[in-house]
Amino acid sequence: KPKVFVSMPISQEVKDYLMQHCDIKVWEEQEPIKRDDLLREIADVDGLLTSGRRITENLLHHAPKLKVVSNKSVGYNNFDLEAMKKHNVIGTNTPGVLDETVADLAVGLMLAAARRISELDQLVKSGQWTPQSWDGPFLGVDVHRATLGVIGMGRIGEAVAKRARLGFNMEVLYCNRRQKPKAEKELGVKYADLDTLLQQSDFVMLLTPLTPETEGMIGEREFQLMKESAIFINVSRGQTVDEDALIRALKNKEIYAAALDVFQQEPVTKDHPLLQMKNVVTTPHIGSATRKTTEAMAMKAAENLVAALTGKEPENRVI
Numbered sequence: 001k002p003k004v005f006v007s008m009p010i011s012q013e014v015k016d017y018l019m020q021h022c023d024i025k026v027w028e029e030q031e032p033i034k035r036d037d038l039l040r041e042i043a044d045v046d047g048l049l050t051s052g053r054r055i056t057e058n059l060l061h062h063a064p065k066l067k068v069v070s071n072k073s074v075g076y077n078n079f080d081l082e083a084m085k086k087h088n089v090i091g092t093n094t095p096g097v098l099d100e101t102v103a104d105l106a107v108g109l110m111l112a113a114a115r116r117i118s119e120l121d122q123l124v125k126s127g128q129w130t131p132q133s134w135d136g137p138f139l140g141v142d143v144h145r146a147t148l149g150v151i152g153m154g155r156i157g158e159a160v161a162k163r164a165r166l167g168f169n170m171e172v173l174y175c176n177r178r179q180k181p182k183a184e185k186e187l188g189v190k191y192a193d194l195d196t197l198l199q200q201s202d203f204v205m206l207l208t209p210l211t212p213e214t215e216g217m218i219g220e221r222e223f224q225l226m227k228e229s230a231i232f233i234n235v236s237r238g239q240t241v242d243e244d245a246l247i248r249a250l251k252n253k254e255i256y257a258a259a260l261d262v263f264q265q266e267p268v269t270k271d272h273p274l275l276q277m278k279n280v281v282t283t284p285h286i287g288s289a290t291r292k293t294t295e296a297m298a299m300k301a302a303e304n305l306v307a308a309l310t311g312k313e314p315e316n317r318v319i
């Protein structure tokens with residue numbers, strides 16, 4: 001049987017499935033595996049199941065027998081695609097099973113920033129809601145009937161657009177590498193070039209994968225184009241945004257607020273300037289993190305891994 005290392009804990013069900021086809025070793029610690037341990041564990045494996053660990057030339061060098069890396073994640077910016085190609089290593093991801101879950105979080109972040117939910121939750125919990133309070137200092141902005149600009153209209157973008165159109169009567173603008181006539185017809189979303197989207201949207205939501213083309217795509221110029229009342233939401237990758245420019249835009253009141261699930265450096269540290277701002281809502285990269293969805297992703301990743309190791313074409317091959 002092929003040998004497989006799984007670099008994070010997985011459920012018994014996924015283990016049972018994998019064990020039918022492979023000899024597996026699983027990193028069972030809650031503490032994420034250290035690089036050195038990972039390099040040691042993969043020295044003689046045929047397959048690796050991981051969630052976002054960097055797959056580099058150096059790592060591949062340490063794993064001469066490796067045939068496949070299955071990523072339990074839809075984003076695969078952790079893959080050095082060139083190096084994997086060179087070493088003849090297949091790479092797979094887990095699209096499709098997390099769209100609705102990520103869309104739920106994206107909409108949640110939009111609502112939280114607009115209605116200042118985290119900030120006012122803190123206010124209530126710290127006893128600052130007094131009998132003298134009136135709602136003047138608590139005012140937020142409306143989500144319903146506002147304009148949402150979605151950058152990256154893939155599966156997750158469509159799931160967000162559905163919620164925004166049907167649930168909140170929002171106007172939805174989108175930009176994307178390719179125009180999406182089907183989504184336009186079915187969901188009533190409208191294509192716009194990036195500048196128009198930035199200028200016209202009340203909420204600007206980033207849902208694009210991190211690629212060389214999207215890295216740093218939202219910077220000073222883009223924040224300046226946005227409305228002063230704009231709320232910026234990032235559920236993609238931290239590196240798609242110039243974080244210093246975001247900090248300046250918030251400080252200079254070029255935009256109203258931000259809601260961020262992702263950061264340039266994760267985990268983000270306590271003294272990070274973005275964490276000092278009341279009008280910034282954060283979550284710790286949890287777009288797909290519900291029990292049901294994480295399980296579905298792990299099973300999909302396991303299926304891709306087994307397919308590749310048994311000579312079949314994995315459903316979600318990216319390289």
Ligand code: 8YV
Binds near residue numbers: 075
């Ligand atoms: C995380 C994600 O990778 O799928 C993606 O691209 O960003 C998330 O699903 C996942 O939560 C890491 O555990």
